[in-house]
Amino acid sequence: MTFRARHLLGIEHLAPEEIRTVLDLSEKYVALNQRTEKHSDALKGLTQINMFFENSTRTQASFELAGKRLGADVMNMSVALSSVKKGETLIDTALTLNAMHPDLLVVRHPASGAVDLLAQKVNCAVLNAGDGRHEHPTQALLDALTIRRAKGRIQRLTVAICGDIAHSRVARSNLILLGKMENRVRLIGPPTLMPAGIGEFGCEVYEDMKAGLEGADVVMMLRLQKERMDGGFIPSEREYYHRYGLDAEKLALAKEDAIVMHPGPMNRGVEIDGELADDINRSVIQDQVEMGVAVRMACMDLLARNLRAERGAKAVGVMV
Numbered sequence: 001m002t003f004r005a006r007h008l009l010g011i012e013h014l015a016p017e018e019i020r021t022v023l024d025l026s027e028k029y030v031a032l033n034q035r036t037e038k039h040s041d042a043l044k045g046l047t048q049i050n051m052f053f054e055n056s057t058r059t060q061a062s063f064e065l066a067g068k069r070l071g072a073d074v075m076n077m078s079v080a081l082s083s084v085k086k087g088e089t090l091i092d093t094a095l096t097l098n099a100m101h102p103d104l105l106v107v108r109h110p111a112s113g114a115v116d117l118l119a120q121k122v123n124c125a126v127l128n129a130g131d132g133r134h135e136h137p138t139q140a141l142l143d144a145l146t147i148r149r150a151k152g153r154i155q156r157l158t159v160a161i162c163g164d165i166a167h168s169r170v171a172r173s174n175l176i177l178l179g180k181m182e183n184r185v186r187l188i189g190p191p192t193l194m195p196a197g198i199g200e201f202g203c204e205v206y207e208d209m210k211a212g213l214e215g216a217d218v219v220m221m222l223r224l225q226k227e228r229m230d231g232g233f234i235p236s237e238r239e240y241y242h243r244y245g246l247d248a249e250k251l252a253l254a255k256e257d258a259i260v261m262h263p264g265p266m267n268r269g270v271e272i273d274g275e276l277a278d279d280i281n282r283s284v285i286q287d288q289v290e291m292g293v294a295v296r297m298a299c300m301d302l303l304a305r306n307l308r309a310e311r312g313a314k315a316v317g318v319m320v
């Protein structure tokens, strides 16, 4: 098992064998989660604090469940009620929490880079639960696990990522992971929603959705992230759905057994047809949610092992 990381800040810092380690360990947690008794002692005695400066449903709930199933003491810090609202800076908040000796800190923040900054100020393992448009590593890992289970591999696949690429940390983490695992990535969307310099990531860019979907094994749809838009990026939602909304007709251009993914929350009738999203023969959206808990258990388990080893090594050093 190879996993050297001290924090999980982004897919960009992980080597392919570390990604494989997370996915393999996640499989064990998928099996555990399907049992009636779901408990393990992997995080027993450890304290996990979830700090969400931005709204979240799936991610926060699954990190909480993951920590509890592994036996950690889990605290959800409600940012709306905290001193952050009184003007305390991110770093002050982090230092205050650090003084309570957490072992795992799960952070979501609207600013890209905020989680990296915080990781430099605390002495516990930090997990990035989404920072601005930058990265959302556990989402990419759970997507990889979902793909690997559906397709039997996570290499040599053609993956079409479609929609609001410019504002999406999910797209960024996914395209880095899929590239590291030697897949072909196509990005589909209007030029206004395509970030500048995206070609550097080694992916193909399509404005025409139909051309981009042709022969794809995986079709990953993204939400239009209106909260990150400060102007008119699309003419209208109706027009957007017509050109970039996934429906059965457009999906027919992909491979016959292509799977449909979406990280949630979905805008039905804007980026995806509601019926297609619920079609269990094509859509793996609910599997993504299930994999999310297992992947977060695996990530926290691996980071806790490294943390314990590091602290153990230091303690021995002190004794000598």
Ligand code: ASP
Residues within 6 Å of the ligand: 130, 136, 169, 170, 222, 223, 225, 263, 264, 265
């Ligand atoms: N839930 C994902 C995220 O936090 C995707 C989205 O919000 O559209 O980035």
